[in-house]
Amino acid sequence: MKEMCPNCKSNFAAKDINNINKNSIFIEKQCxxxxxxxxxxxxxxxxxxxxxxxxxxxxxxxxxxxxxxxxPVFSSIGLVGILMAIIVTFFGKHETVK
Ligand SMILES: [Zn+2]
Known part of the structure; x- marks a missing residue:
């Protein structure tokens, strides 16, 4: 999966990221x-x-x-939930951490 840096706009593979900070729910990656x-x-x-x-x-x-x-209602809500998660994962925008 390709990632794009919001700061320098360069594209790189996810495996090229050397530093990942998983200390909060907002996973931070270093370009x-x-x-x-x-x-x-x-x-x-x-x-x-x-x-x-x-x-x-x-x-x-x-x-x-x-x-x-x-x-059936619960199943539908669950499906919507996981679709939301998948869409965000694949199409979500990255932003620079201040
Ligand atoms: Zn960058």
Whole structure:
């Protein structure tokens, strides 16, 4: 997967990133050409996390048959959630970390 640095606009493969900071939910990566740190847009990161949680919660409700009459509704919400997460992962914009 190709990544683009929001600062110097250079393209590089994800494997070329040497430094990744996973200390917060906003995973920060260091650009291999200009050494600036950047991360996925923070709003999009939150949307992605909400999406994953939606899938998790609705899956658990279905597994334990809680409110099973709403099971198709939960499945649909879970699907929307994971779609949100996938779209953000592949099309989300990166921004430079201040
Ligand atoms: Zn750069």
């Amino acid at each position: 291999p050409s200009c050494n600036k740190w950047f991360c996925l847009n923070k709003t999009l990161t939150i949307i992605k996390i909400i999406g994953i949680f939606l899938l998790l919660i609705t899956s658990l409700l279905n597994i334990f048959n809680i409110k099973s009459e709403y099971s």
